[in-house]
Amino acid sequence: MAQIKINDLTFCYEGSYDNIFEHVNLQLDSDWRCGLIGRNGKGKTTFLKLLTGAYEYSGSITGPVECVYFPYTLPNPARSSRTTMELLEELNPNYELWKVCRELDQLCVDPEVLSRSFYTLSGGEQTKILLALLFSGENRFLLIDEPTNHLDMEGREKTAEYLRKKKGFLLVSHDKWFLDQCVDHVLVLERQTITIMQGNFTSWQEQKAKKDAHALAENERLKKDISHLREAARQAEGWSNAVEKTKLGTRMAGLRPDRGFIGHKAAKMMKRSKNTQHRMEKAVREKEGLLNNLETVEELKLFPLTYHKECLIKARELSLSYKEKSVCRDVNFELKNGRQLALKGKNGCGKSSILKIIQGEEIENKGELFVGSGLVISYVPQDVSCLSGELLEYARERELSKHLFLALLRKLDFPRIQFEKDMSCYSEGQKKKVVLAASLLTRAHLYIWDEPLNYIDIFSRMQLAQLIRTYRPTMLLVEHDKSFLTEIGAEQVEISGK
Secondary structure, eight states, X not given: OOEEEEXXXXXXXXXXXXXXXXXXXXXEETTOEEEEEEOTTSSHHHHHHHHHTXXXXXXXXXXXXXXXXXXXXXXXXXXXXXXXXXXXXXXXXXXXXXXXXXXXXXXXXXXXXXXXXXXXXXXXXXXXXXXXXXXXXXXXXXXXXXXXXXXXXXXXHHHHHHHHTOOSEEEEOOOXXXXXXXXXXXXXXXXXXXXXXXXXXXXXXXXHHHHHHHHHHHHHHHXXXXXHHHHHHHHHXXXXXXXXXXXXXXXXXXXXXXXXXXXXXXXXXXXXXXXXXXXXXXXXXXXXXXXXXXXXXXXXXXXXXXXXXXXXXXXXEEEEEETTEEEXXXXXXXXXXXXXXXXXXOTTSSHHHHHHHHTTOOOEEEEEEEEOTTOOEEEEOSOOTTXXXXXXXXXXXTTXXXXXXXXXXXXXXXXXXXXXXXXXXSOHHHHHHHHHHHHHHSOOSEEEEESTTTTOOHHXXXXXXXXXXXXXXXXXXXXXXXXXXXXXXXXXXXXXXX
C-alpha cells in the first residue's frame, strides 16, 4: 500500500488574493476508492490538478505513483474523421489494445466502436471508451472528475458497477447514489477544513448530521452562557465602581474610610469582571469554531403560476424524426397541474427533442401532441457553456429583480466575488446555477429542465429537491440522478429510441 503525502499545501491563482488551499496536510492511500465532495467553487478540480503538478504551489506533494487526470484533453480539431482507435493512440501512444478491449468488455461496450469515428459516438460511449483507456494503464493513481455528466441512468449503473471493482482513484461526482455505489472513503472540502473518513457519501452525511446537530445544540447552550456571562460581567463592573466611589465617602463615626482596603476590594471585583469578560470572549470564539463547517442548506422559494386546465401536456403514440431518421417512437404521457414528470431513456433516444417540440421547435412528428394554449414556460437548457457577459445584464434582459436574483444565487452558495466577473469565467457549475436561479425567479405554469444537475454540487441538489417537494411546481425534466428523482417523487416515463 503506497501513500500520497501532502504537506503544508498552500495555493492561490495568479492575480487572486484568496488562497484556495492553505497549509493543507493529508495522506491518501493509493489503493483507495475515494470520493471527493465539496460545494461548487471549493476547489475540487483545482485539487486534482495540483496532484498532477499542473500548477505551482507552496508545500509538497509526494508519492510513488503517477497521478493521471480524467477527462483527457481531446486533440483538435474537435470533430474529425479519425477513428476512435487512432484517437486513443494520440492520447496515449503506449496504450495496449488488448487491455482497452478488456476494460470495454467490463463496461459492456462492444469493441467494434474502436473502428468508428470518435465524434459520431454518444457522450456516454465516449466517456466509457476514455475510462477504458484510463484504467488500461498500471501503477497510477487516477483522478476522475465528474464522469457522470454525459451518462444516462443505465450508463451510470454500469460505470458504478465497473468502478466498484477497481481501486486507486479519487472521484469527483455530485450524484449521491453513484458515490455510494463505488467509493470506500470520502475526502470532503468543508467550509474551513478538509475531512477524510472511511465509508461512502451516506455514511459521511449521517455522521455530519450528528456533528452539525451537536454544534447547533452547543451553539444554543453557549448563547445562554454568554448572556449569563455578560450579565455577571455587568454586575461585577457595577459593584466595583460602587465600591470605588466609597473611597471618597463621608466619615462614619468620626473615622475616615480605609481607602487602601476599599481600593483593594474594588480591584478584586474589577479583576473578577475582567475574568468574566475573558470567559465570555472565549465562549464566543468556541461558538464560532463549532459552526465553521456547518453546511447550511437554505430554503429556496418558488412562485409558480397555476394553469387554468388540469392537463398541460398530453402525448399519444408520438414519434419524432430528423430528415426521416427516427429519433423516438410511440411516446405516451400526460402531465397535469402540480405533477413532476421525468423522461427516462438512453442517450440519444430523443428526450431533449421532446422538450424542444413542446416549446414550439419544428420537428418532424407523427401521433398526437397536445400542448395547452397560453402556457408560460421556464426553460433550463442542458448546455450552458456559452454563457458570457455581465451577470446583472443577464438579469435585466430577463426582467428579473436584481436583488432577488443575487440573493437567490447567494443561497445557492454562489461567491459574492463572482458577481463582478464576466460569466464566461465562471465554472460550469456556477453557470448552471445562474440559469437555474433565473428559471426559479420566472413565474411560470411549467418548468422544463434538461439535465439541470450537471456540474451542480450535492448540497445545492438537496436545496432544489427540497424546493420542489415544498412548492410542487409542474415540471417536465430530463435527469439521470436517481436520488434526486426519488426525493422529489417524480413519475418516470421510459422513452424508447428509434
